[in-house]
Amino acid sequence: MTDTIAVLGAGPVGLAAAAELTLRGLPFRIYERAGHPAASVADWRHVRLFSPMGLNVAPAARHLLDRAGVALPDDEFLPTGASLIDDYLAPLAALPAIARHLTLDATVEAVTRAGLDRVSGGDAAAPRASRPFMIHWRDAGGIRHVDPARAVIDATGCWGNPSPAGVDGLPVAGEDIAGAAGLLATGIPDVAGRDRAGYAGRRVLVIGGGHSAMTVVLELLRLRDTAPRTRILWALRRRDAGRIAGGGTADGLPARGALGSDALAAAAGGRVTLLHGFAASAITVAGDGTSLLIDGHEGDTATRLAVDRVVVATGLRPDLSLTRELRLSHDPVVEAPPALAPLIDPNLHSCGSVPPHGVAELHAPAEPGYYVAGGKSYGRAPTFLMATGYEQVRSVVAELAGDHAAARDVRLVLPETGVCSTAPRRIADPRPAAAGCCGSAA
The missing domain is CATH 3.50.50.60 (FAD/NAD(P)-binding domain)
Incomplete structure (x- = not known):
């Protein structure tokens, strides 16, 4: 069975997952449908964020960039989408430890279990959970590929799937x-x-x-x-x-x-x-x-x-068609993972009342090894911040590395003002080679 972990999407949360995987020395491959990283951010490159730079830089990414001598803007600086790309995301994606695992112009069309559809459970010799995930993707030339993966971090977000104008959730006539x-x-x-x-x-x-x-x-x-x-x-x-x-x-x-x-x-x-x-x-x-x-x-x-x-500008919603043949459950209200949904439902909570959450709320019981993270994990709830996604993938990657204690040591801080942030998490000096600080080729 393959050891490779598939990361879907090279946006802020996908790249943060790549940084975590690099520091943990786990093999991975990033699939990005555009011809460059952070394509969704590029769509709103003219917009200035309301969260300062310090909340928009993943701790693991900061560590890798510091080690490479890349200077980041001041933590209090309010970046535009353009500066977020130019000063942070593009340099992060260009680091050799990440760039060599990055596949661009890769449109992922489906994620399945090897040889099984949603209904099939496998057999005694190879039950469903023991089979690798299969990443079905198409390259820029339209050629289809299928790659195995032992785990999937779905950080595809919701940006390309806006909600329509109709109050019933459907497009209006015309x-x-x-x-x-x-x-x-x-x-x-x-x-x-x-x-x-x-x-x-x-x-x-x-x-x-x-x-x-x-x-x-x-x-x-x-x-x-x-x-x-x-x-x-x-x-x-x-x-x-x-x-x-x-x-x-x-x-x-x-x-x-x-x-x-x-x-x-x-x-x-x-x-x-x-x-x-x-x-x-x-x-x-x-x-x-x-x-x-x-x-x-x-x-x-x-x-x-x-x-x-x-x-x-009526919000965003997750595209759930990608994993149609997996046995995933989604909350019927916000279309988030069932364990996370009650914590973020905007009908019940402000952002400030959301408790800490990580791998325990993001895992899929019927499909161990699949995790949705980032904006897509919040479904239709509008209160997501990038810092939340960074802590999610830190927790998920720790779990994939077998560090279960770190995976459940979630340090998400949600001030009563209704603003999501994470407590500063210092990363130690580069780990010894045996700990895998540099990552390995997929």
């Missing part, structure tokens, strides 16, 4: 047509920079009440300073706007607290038109193909909006 026409965007488009031409002087509707939506609204306000004919409509699904302010001045991360406060202040000052209890039902591309009609309800009142652009 949503896909509007997207194909370039009149509807998801996530956080660079409205004041790279994508400026599509938004300057336009009437723009932003749908969503989370941090992504707030970021887009504030960026549109910045655009309006130089393109005063820009009009901004902000549609909230909930009727009460108060909750979006978050921790405000009491937030442990001031930049995060300022997001909601600044966005609400702009609405109160009339710079943004706020729609409460908004539910879209249909999107129609106007006859000239350059504008949209949005049908729906604002509260109990039917409404029709004429806009030029729509940004749907």
